[in-house]
Amino acid sequence: MTEHLLSADILSRASEIIANRLGLYFPQDRWNDLERGITLAAQMFGRKNINEYLGVLASASLSKEQLKTLAGFLTVSETYFFRDEKLFEILKFQILPELIEKRKGKEQQIRIWSAGCSSGEEPYSVAILLQQLIRNIDEWNITILASDINPVSLKKMTKGIYNEWSFRGVQPYVKQNYFVKTQDRRYAIQKKFRDMITPAYINLAEDAYPSLLNDTNAMDIIICRNVLMYFKNETAAKTINGFYNCLVDGGWLIVSPSETSQTLFAKFASVYYPDNILYRKNKHIQSSDINFPRFDNRQNPDISSETDLQLHNVVNYNEAEKTEDFPEQTSEERISSLHASAYQQANELYREGNLTEAAKKLSDYFTYNYNDPKAHALLARIYANLGKLREAFSCCEKAVSLDKLDAANHYLLAAILQEQNRPEEALVSLKRTIYLDKNFVTAHIMMGNISKRLGREYESQKSFRNALTLLEKHKPDEILPETDGITAGRLIEIIKAANYEGASL
Template sequence: MPQAVLGVSEDALSRLRDFLAGQIGLQFTKERSRELERQIRAAAKEFGYANAESFIDWLVSTPLSARQIESLAAHLTVGETYFFRDKGSFHALEEKILPDLIAARRDNGKCLRIWCAGCSTGEEPYSVAILLRRLLPDLKEWNITILATDINPGSLKKGIAGVYGNWSFRDIPKWAMESSFRKRGDGLFEISPDLRKMVTFSFFNLVEDGCPSLLMGNNAIDIIFCRNVLMYFTAEQAEKVVCKFYRGLVEGGWLLVSPVETHQMISSDFFAVSLSGAILHRKERRDTLRKGDEESSAQPPLPPPRETMRLRKGSAVSVKNRPPAVPLPPRPPAAPPSNALSLYREGRYAEAERKIRSSLESGGIRGEEFALLARTLANRGRLAEALEWCGKAIDADRCNPRFYFLSATVLQEIGRMEESEALLGKALYLDPAFALAHFALGNLALRRDKGKASRKHFSNALSLLQGMEKESVLPESEGITAGRLAEIVESILGGR
């Protein structure tokens, strides 16, 4: 007979592990059987099953909706976090990464974009907001985007509320605690309103949803946090997610993962950089790093060379006491793209830009090419130029609602909310059934603390989406289907 672990047979857990790896991309080793059994019992109750094995039997034999998969994943991934977790990473941010970004942008747009992927209950993005307020005495003059995403609506709801207990503050600097929170009568602590407004919480599935996406706001990012998330994925899924991050970052952008996830970066195009005893990953050629960007190898964060693995030439990090890397099959050679749109879809934005500009030199007024160039520039972080080409697209075809929508999306990223709202209104005047415009207005209203208007726009979007074929791809959505966006809207409405 199969052995049981806490009442659930090993045979059932084995089938569950295979299902999670193959269908959802989550990886659980046999050593984590007790943890998995505990978590699946909690999930079974939510799904209406009193018996965990019966629930497992149902799971492995039933096609799950995206909503059900996300609900299951929320139970199987630990959301435990606290403020300023991982001192090395935050020290690197405070001493090097953010000061360099601030210096570079002070006379060039005063814009910073940060994404906390898998933000759980919000301690991480709020830590970033606290740090930025400390580093930017002229914060009000900056356009700061801190995007916080998760697949767990309950976690997002707590993050939006911004209320925490003592356990969340076990490693917070004293200055941060004193300046950023108000103690309530019930003993909990509430984050200050100015910091809450700096963070935008949003539902996002790292496996299913697209990046970069103007619609979701995860394009042209300067810094991505994704810590203690990749460790739950299979090697194949982790590689796909890391590839999305690479495309979503601007050139020179940073990806921060946890130390136990560093081994999952071996097949990526990132370069490892040691700063303040932490290993971070940069989207940039090593020969373009300025002198001093990488700490001296005389003081490596972890020893010795024979226990390291190469991420790229000359880029080594220690994997002592790390899980072994899972070998990945070699990537097949990619067929050369035939046009600018193919280059854009592959994330090869510099090449796409060159191809579009070369085409435009032949003359003529082509709104679609102008719009594609605008999207390409926006994904490279060149928002002012992107907005200029949006205007040219509108001038070329003033009856195309998609061009107004694109321009409105770029305006939101620049922080010009009233102008964005006006252009979205024009898009809806031209096409009242433009679901994405209703969705964008809902997000805009959320950012402006207009809860009633937000629900109205999201409800309008949902009503339109539910009347479409679920698998139909929405124009201007970067590949999002009507069914998928409907699930996102339902999660937003349900979470609030």
């Protein structure tokens, strides 16, 4: 049996706290790593007494400093370019060409998330593949979200400078064609690849996804390799479910061969390749199967047909009346509560990630209540999560036109415009949001992120400062609207990390 300097009590408490806060799993056979990590973290944090340090970790919400120290010492950041040659061949010769072909000449958009990307070798490898495969890449709207919990790794990724060790097993042409040699004999990735990456500070165990706020929605491919293996089973299951909801229909989840599992990925279809099993979401369901309302011919709905539809629904609901019990309600009240509940059900289905069913419910709702802005806004979110940004945009425009004074509609429009790579228009919508509601925290944050990406440092700092001032008025554990469940305290940490480490929210 291995001897430890710390008692079994302390180690088991530490492993519990770390599992809760970081999702990292330290079973007894990894207590050596745990002991080394927390001892170093406690020293760095100026706490000689480990128990006292654990008390701080367990009680307060993790500050960025604690998180950085802990994550840095406890996570394994091992990675290199084109790690797993066979997988990158599958991506290069099968998955990406199929996706490119499907989108070519249409929306020309691809969204990929490298979750737990460490110092960036994995997302940059994907960026290189896309450059190789797409001739007019400037005409495409490509997102490569590269997230990690370790700000030190994210900082290395944004700098994009690597030494020989990151290229082990990589063919020499990669260094020659895509990197510039630095004076100290390291390799800096060319700027065009750095510009393709959106760094983000996301804790997979705690943060909310999918969310328009951190741009984790409507992903075509999520690569999360050599990360889940360090998670407790429950955390891994929760993470995988979150990924499922982040993917568009037919989207791919890629984990490493040692992380595959029949039970954990049961919701996905398994696709077998030599040496790799990849997971695919609902590949049989196409969003075109959903019966969405047709906006063009319903911009000015014909009154008589609208009345027909209403009558049709009244007849249907009167049928329902025979079997259901509605005490003390007039028939109008009954109908209106059925209508309201169709919207609520759609909303619940959307929150559960059941987009197809949510859209079906909503299309029922539209037949009798076409002019409800909140229903159009919900449909816009559904489309955005399905990766159908053009449709999301027109639904959201409709919601805005039906209720111009609702700040949330303008904010949603900004989020969609941002995803469509229309930053200037997104900024206009954000200004409108803030004009209508100056306390709209996430609008300030999004404005900060967009300005930062546009290189407008002064505006960006100003927006982040506004957001911080607003957030500091709230309790750390308070959840504000439009934050997808992220607490005020966590948003403060994230803004600070984004601001100082070059990562976005």
